[in-house]
Amino acid sequence: MASNFNSTINAAAFDRLYEENIEAIYNFLFYKTLNRETAADLAQEVFLKAWRGLKKNNVENPKAWLYTISRHAIADYYKRLKPQANIDDFWDLADSVNLLEKLDQKMAGEKIIHALKKLSSSDRDLLIMRFWLDLPFAEIATHLEKNEGAVKMACSRALKKIQTEAPFICFLLLAGQISNL
C-alpha cells in the first residue's frame, strides 16, 4: 500500500489507499456499529475526511490514521444518535438482533455479543481487530498507537475478562451447550 503521504497527495495515490483499505475500514466500522448502511455511510465519511486531511497534512501512516478517523467517526455517529449515552455503552445501541440470521446461531452468538458488550470500548476494539479483522498484533499496535507488547497484554486481559465476567459462556462451552456455529 502507499505507506506514506505528504501534502501533495494525488488522486491516484488516494485511489490506491481506498482500494487497499476500504474492506478493512468498512468491516471495522460495521463491527463497531453492527449496521451495514451505517458502516457504508461512515466509510464514505472516513475517506472523505482522509482525502481532505491528506491534502493539508503530512501523515506518516495513513492506514493507522484511517482507523483513528474511523474511531472518531463512530464516536460522533453515536453521539448524534444517542447524545446522552456513556461512550462505553455505545455497542449496546447497535442492532444485533438481525445479525444472526440462523436460529441455531442466535443463542451462542448472542452470548458472545453480550460478553463483548461488557468489555470496555478499547478492549472490544482490540478483540475485533485481532479475531474478526484478523489483523496481526504488530499492525493493531500501529493503528492504536501503542507498542506491540502492550497490545498483546491488553488482548490477554480482554480474554480473561470474558472468561471471568461472563462465566456463563464458559459453563456452556464446557458443558457442550454451545455447538459449533
Add this chain to the structure above:
Amino acid sequence: MNTKKINQYLEELYQFDPSLKKHEQILRQLIPQLIAAKPDSGFNPELIQKIKSHLEQSLKKTNYKSMTKKIVPFWQPVLTWSAGVIAMLFLALTIYQIFPDNQAQIANKNPETGVKKVVASAFGPLNSQGNVVTSDTRMIGGLGSANNSPSAQNAPELKEVSVTASDSLATPLMTVNTTEENDLMPTNIIGMGGGETELRNEKIMIMPIINYSFKYQGEPLDLSQVSKTVYRRIKNQNGFAIANLLSGLEIDPIKLNSFSNLKATYISLAEDKPFGLTASFDFNDDSVSIYSNWEKWANPERDKCQDEACWSRFRTKYEDIPEDSVAIQATNDFLTNLGVDISRYGEAKVNNSWRRWYEQTTDKANYYFPEIVNVVYPLLIDGQEVNNSAGEPDGLLVNYNILEKRVSDASTFTPYNYEASEYEAETSADRLINLAEAGGWNQFSYHLYDSSGEVEVENRELILGTPRQGLIRFWTYQNNASQELFAPALIFPVLDVPADYYGSTNIIVPLTQDLIKELEERNTQYSQGGVISPISISSVMR
C-alpha cells in the same frame, strides 16, 4: 476453525503472557466461538463501488478527479443539473404532503389528515401473530429521566392497592468480583487450566445474581376510564404520484417514461451553505427527517486532529451545556420557521439523563459530555402522549448542537393521519398490577438463575408508583408488511431508583387483551426457561 490457526493465536499470547496457558482449555473453545460470532458485514465488490460512487459525489467539489471518474456515469453532469429542477418539484410536493399546515402548502389541506374511526379490531391481532416489535428494544438501560414522572393528566382514577411481588427478574448476566473472598465455585468446576491438577486449583469468582422484583405501592387503579382505542398511522403512497409527476422528464440521455410503474422511494435535499441541513424524504414511510449536511458543518481545526490531545480540545465542557430553556427556545424557533404545527406535540422535554451518569462517575474530569442537547416533543394522538417501550416520551426528536449553538437534526416528521379502532381492554386491576410487578412489557433481559443454590442470589425489590396512561408505539409485521401502531398502556414509574440499577425506570403494561395475553405467555415461557434455559452449575460440573 483449524487447530493451526488457534495454536497461532495462543502462541502469540503465551509469548507475552505465559499465565494464559493455564486457561488453554477454555481458550481453545472460546476463541473459535468468538471468531464464529463474527457477524456478516455484507462486504462485496458492489459495495466498494457504491461507497466509491457516493464518495465521488462529495469529492467532486474538490480538485479530485481520478478515483471515481471512471465510474461516474457520463450523463452525471446533466443529471446533476436536472436534479435541481426535480428537487424543486419534489420539495413543493412533499412539503405539501408532509406539512399540511405549512404556510408553503400549495392548496387545500390534505382531506385525510386527522384521526379516522374504523371498525373494532380493524388492525388484526396485536400479539405475536403480528410479530410485535416495540420502539426501543435497543435502549440502554437506565436512560429514563426525571421527565418520566407520572402525569396526572392521563392517569386513571386510583384507589388504594398493595400487592406483593410474585415473580422476579434476573439481571442480564452475572457480574464478577475478582476478590478472593467471593470465591464461590468449587475448584474442579470450570476447566480454566491446562490439566487436571491445574483445574482443581483454578478459581472463578462470581458476584451474586441480582433478581429484581417490583412491588406496586401506588394508589388503587380504577380502570373505568381507560382507553380501548388502538391507533394506526396511515401512510400516503406519495411515491407513485411523485414518480408520475416526473415521468415525462427527459434526463439526458434517459427518458423516464421508458420505465413503467415508477415509484419514488427516497430523496434527500441538502442546503449548500454553511451549516446547511439535509431533508431526507422517505416516501415508503411517508416521513421526513432533517440532518446536518455534515460537509457544511466541518470544523477544519478539529478535522485535522491526529491525536487525542487535539481531539480533546474540542470536547464539550460542563459549562458549555445550555439551560434547558435556551435549547428549547432554539428548537421551538427551528420548528416554527419550518412551519411545523407544534400544537400536535406535547410539552418539549430535554433529555438530561447524562447527568445521572455524571453524578455517579468518580472521574468527572474525563467525563464525556454530550455535544448535543436532545429535545423531545412527545407526539399527541387524540390528546394522548406517545411513549416508547421504556415509557419515555416518543415523537419528534430535535437536537441542538452545543458547540455551534444551532439545531443540527430533527426527526421524524410524519403527517397527522391515523385510524382509530377499539380493542378489548383489560378490566382487572390485579391482573395489570401482577404484570407490572413481573416487569411489564419492556423486560427482555436474560433470565438467568442458579437452581442448584450454589450461587448466591440477591433479591432486590423496587417500588412502583401510581401509573399514568399513555400510548405505546410498536410495530407488527405480517405478510412482509408492517404497521405502526399505538396502543393504550399504563406506565408505572420505578420509585427511588438505586444508583447501581440499570434497568428501565418505567414499567409498561399494555391495556389491550391481545398484548396482555402475549405478555403473560412470554412470562410463562421465561419462568419455564423456554427462552433462555436456567442453568444449574452443578449440572455443568457433572
